[in-house]
Amino acid sequence: MADSEAHSTDNGSAAPDSRRRRTRQGRTRAARCPTPSDDPSRRVMAPFPCSGTAPTAPMRGNIDHHRHHCRPPEREPTDGRRLHRPRRRSVALTFDDGPDPQAAPRLLEVLRKHHVRAVLCLWGDHVREHPEVVREIVRDGHEPGNHSLHHDDMSAWTPERIRADLKQTGALIHQAASGAPVRWFRAPYGSWGRSPEVAAGLDMRPLGRRLAVGDREPPGTDELVRRLREGTTPGAVVLLHDGGGDRRQTVEAVDRIIPEFRAAGRRFDMPARRA
Structure with missing residues (x-):
């Protein structure tokens, strides 16, 4: 009732x-x-x-x-160099221009020893030549990134030309390591042009950097360690190279700086992926 x-x-x-x-x-x-x-x-x-x-x-x-x-979400910056930073107090290591058949296996051994994961942005021509290295990268838990097919400056390219290049490079990576997700794109020379919007349309995120160590022309291992020590800020995406030349100094510097950073309370993480 x-x-x-x-x-x-x-x-x-x-x-x-x-x-x-x-x-x-x-x-x-x-x-x-x-x-x-x-x-x-x-x-x-x-x-x-x-x-x-x-x-x-x-x-x-x-x-x-x-x-x-409850603050409003941050707006995505349009400058590709500042996208996708890792969380505070962490450092993200990223490597361009591989896979190199000499440098990449040595680098992977160092990262494996220290239990650090990284993003390796792969040059399509090198992927075609060394697919076995790509498979080792993925097997070790690292994330492959798209670094274009021929490492060309894309700043003046049309979106259609950029899209064709990135799709060819992605197909080579998938052919080398079936099922490996390619979530990242980094433009050669940092010359972005229209590439960030094209990459987003292909479900990839532009991967910027806060610190470019300048290891393309090897300055000596001690100098690379100094640049990493003094230039790496909390939350930094660090740009290094594992291809395009002799990378022994880069590998040695990474081997030295990882335990130093950990002793200082820093941790290593993948770049942040904001929605």
Whole structure:
């Protein structure tokens, strides 16, 4: 009956409709993110981030939570050199111009010894010549990147020409290592042109760098270690080379800097992939 279905107060009487409305309103208030006017002691159900998604576990509704969890998403920068940095206090190692049949296996051995994963941006011509090295890269858990077919400057290319080049390079990588995802693209010489939007259309993310170590012309292992030590900031994507010349100094510098950075409290991670 209607009387038996009504909510009851402590004395057994039916609760007024206004209380049910307040209850529903309370649930509505609890589903939004806290604002500075909210009671800091109130426990809320806050979505993360503020995008209309389903609430997560209860969080303390204070100002710090609001600032940290409820800020609007950052806009993607258009400058390819600053895209996809790893998380704070971490360092992402990336290597261009491989796979080189001499340098790459030595580099992979060093990374394996230190349990570090990296992104290796592969030159299509070299992939065709040394597919076995590509398979070793993928087998060790590293991520291959697309570095174009012939290492050409793409800054003045049309989107159609860029797309054809990147698709050919990606096909060579997939042929060498079937099933390997190619999530990254880095433009040769840092000359991006229209390539970031084309890469995005092929489900690849432009991979920038915060530190270019300058190892194309080997300056000596000690100098490379100094540049890495002084130039690597928290969250940096570091650009090195594992192809295009004699890379023994680069491999030795990486072998020396990894334990040094770890002793300083840094960790190695893959570049961040923002949605």
